Amino acid sequence: MNKSTTFRKIVGASTLTLAAAIAATSVANAATWRYAHEEYDGDVQDVYAEHFKDYVEENSDHQIQIFEFGQLGESDDIMEQTQNGILQFVNQSPGFTGSLIPEAQIFFIPYLMPTDMDAVVTFFRESEAINEMFPKLYAEQGLELLQMYPEGEMVITLDEKATSPEDLQNKKIRVMTNPLLSETYEAFGATPTPLPWGEVYGALQTNMIDGQENPIFWIESGGLYEVSPNLLFTGHGWFTTAIMANQDFYEGLSEEDQKLVQEAADYAFEKIIDHIDGLADESLAKIKEASDDVTVTKLNDEQIEAFRERAPQVEDAFIEMTGESGKKLLDQFKEDLKEVQNN
Template identity: 70%
Template structure:
């Protein structure tokens, strides 16, 4: 029996028990399941535990949190959420992009600013984030609770990189996301989709020569051990999203719906406090852990060479996401302009 089949069986038993409890007049307190893509103590884990804290402090419900690998990879936990086995899931647009093409907007390089204050303000206030995406996720049976940033993307490679020519011939691991592949093609590299569980070994054996992730993930996953050259290209932020199975959410009472939304807002605020200074602390740990690490921060002139290739990726986004993607990007840019002003 597959993992998903086993979980469906468990979910079915839980459903029967809940029905019997309701029928006999027993007060109902549910155990909800929440899965995310990261390790203990990482940003998604912080968000999940704050979400759990609010739920359990403000209701009789309990929340079981599952971390990376406990229920499979990212694709597995999304499948389980859509099937109703999990009530909540945290998944980045890097994987959701195959389900919701418009979510790939976050992989258009140099679209988001690099300073944290502006990025967080954008996620709080953006109409594209807080209204338009909600509709797109709902069409796929998902109730979008909160999109939030985790950290600036940093590239690691087998040698320092300062211009697109340095990427020539290098296989760079990407998530299973077509637009991210287009980004690294534009940068001059050979994009190589791989599930997360295979990345460390592929770097170690030189099957791939680099990858990208926020710096805290590079530190916690030990990627700098096998890919020691860190390159700050300034091309984007890692973004993720907390969501619920829509059928489950729609069946909640009005009070529980509001409580879940309040929990997501509380978790967002606490997580933004957590990531403030997180990148600097993670980089400090990396540098102290290995004398093989190099840190390259591209100058404005060096960044301009990469940024000049971004319009090609934007054009690819239009082709993938269609008219709705074009409208979303226009709103996205308008929201960024509003925040900048």
């Protein structure tokens, strides 16, 4: 064997060794990240999660493992697991986060948000309250807020038709474990009844409660119309949710991976806005087709005003619960919404 052949073999072996080392390093740096949300397969949060997963996996060696509602417990359970670092990502609505971050309850002040989808989406894109103030509040609880997004207009379901606050008198309405949402239904004349989601269908079926509220796609996918068939559109708010990461996990990522996560959250936001466009109408059509017992009541302006005039007492309760921080957030919310509506 001559020297040149020996040299080529040594160089070749060294190249293979280097390539193997690079491949091993790449595999070693790849991770499986765990992501839990509050809804079922095919629901809005699940669709968002799948788009987030697709972006991460198409642009890195990382993998995303998604857990749907119930697989790791109720909403409180998955938040605790995220704060403890067992989960890297969690998608949870302010309805449950509100007990941890009182200011997040702002979304449950009735008639604060517009009902027009274009205005709602623009608000989430441009709001200073959403994009600058909320991340700081979440950070105080060890959470990196990645994105807030709307899921749909809230609809009340009841055991009988209603058109006024007087019709809700003594009605036991299920609410999330959220103090301000209880204030809202007290203002509406009902008796708020906090219940975890897993108990809602059975409680409606056995008349332990008389109604509940959710976006229409959730009423359809969860079959709530089967046991609570009278749908009431009051125009009082939109269901909002948020994806967040364990802050220690996020801050421990490389700059490249932090950028990846942020881009995945933004990508999924754009996809979910397309997804929810028309979703409410589709879901309502499915409900009507599935049941002849369903009634749909959409309040006129005069009827809505009877509910709307009770909203200020909920605002007062929000400020009392959250203090100066909440007042500043509410003022910014209103300023952001005014700008959206003016434009």
